[in-house]
Amino acid sequence: MNPFAKFVDELQEVSLLLWGVVSGLFRPHRYPGEIIRQMDLIGVGSLPIVLLTGFFTGGVLVLQTFPTLQYYGIHNESGRSVATSLVRELGPVLTALMVSGRIGSAISAELGSMVVSQQIDAMRALGSDPLKKLVTPRLIALVIMLPLLTVAADVFGIIGGGTVASYIFDQDVNVFLTSVRHGVTTEDVLGGIIKPVFFGLIIGGIACHKGLSTTGGTVGVGRSTINAVVLSSIWVIIFDFFLAKAIQSVFGVGVI
């Protein structure tokens, strides 16, 4: 198959998978326990790395931009610049990348090993639908937890930025926070929450698809795990651009 046909084929399969999940949502027979378990695994489990990422990203943003802002005499606005870039872009994207590395790989490895050890077949033979039993809970958990993780990353990023501003550049914390409040608009926050919902679908859709289509034994599991992480990371970044554009056209272009 040529690369383009392969791409279209994969795109179709991921879409079908997501469609299967969405259409299944309105029928009974769900697995609430499994959703909670996955939310714990995905949300609580990813919290430490996401918070660390947020904190240091916020910190380094201030570290790098403060001198420049100072040069133009607008260093009192450093909070604003950090908050805007975090809430609009870095929070959602970095969180999604971290989660795709940690959860996308785990999902695809778990489902992949279930395929090669025939557990998926066994599941179907025993009367359950892997889509409902495995894919749906993971996707729901991702779509709910990713926005929450993103907000947590944003908050910790601002704390990180504030810490650097006050300890390294001796800025008054209140000045920093005031500038944060002025910088962040409702649109930013909304956009910053809409994005991770889509990212959750991308990460979950690709990871589940790659896992379930694993072939070729344990080597195949490794291959699908790599593919899941690489593809979902790339698609998060590509999609981010188009989402940003869409959000701008809906809310109007924001000004810092």
Next chain:
Amino acid sequence: MVSSADIDILDNLEEHLEPTDLEDAVDRPERTLSAIEFRDVHLAFDDKVVLDGVSFTVRRGETKLILGRSGGGKSTTIRLILGLLKPDSGRILIDGEDITDYTEEEMMDVRRKIGMVFQEGALFDSLSVYENVAYRLREQGVIDEEEVEQEVRRMLRFVDLEEAIDKMPDELSGGMRRRVGIARALVGDPEIVLFDEPTAGLDPPTARTICQLAIKLRDLQDVSSIFVTHEMNNLKFLSSEYATVDRDGQVIYEKEGEKLCLINTEVLMFRDGKIIFSGSDERLRASDDEYIQTFIHGHKP
């Protein structure tokens, strides 16, 4: 469809069964219906032809032994019966019902009638033995824990593994995993049981135990089954011994003798996606086909 052999076995059982059971087994008209039927089934993965016009019938209460080299399409045949795969052409009937075009949802009802024992057991790693065996009951929405436990214990007793009930799959030996897999497959008393190389990689005594379970299902529970294997020992054992219940209610295994010849066990041999032999094990041994003789003896005749 009922032969003298069947009746002989039934005679042995007579004292332990209700009379209605007997009459039932002899007179039931639907016994003439086949449990599984393949009609000219073709299947290819990309360019690789895996099944090339496969037709066979498994009668009610019959055990079909499928022999063939690995890669010969045996597992694929079994996956087709469960509807895990769909054929490119041809028809597949379960209990006289054409399932070829069934959707996944429609297949769920068919799968309730079928127990499947996978090649390596395919136990759910994350669930205990108890939960593995209880899986089907939970999926069917049985919530009464007492009922679940009773059924799980009954099945584990059947495979003689009740003591492993609280273990996790990775604590079990290969033979135990296979037996848990059988227990899990038998929940809900399926009429059809499919064994995919259940003895591969096991030591001979353990393999024998697994075969005895299959014999027990065939002779005492009237289950139709397919038993995929490439070990001649299994073939010999399954087609020459039968299970019966002695006066104390114990299950015993006897060799077929002068007075009795098992006719409820037949052999199919696959080669390159085609069935090259179908018939009794005696006829298989007597075959003058070079491929078959090589397969039986492990070297050219």
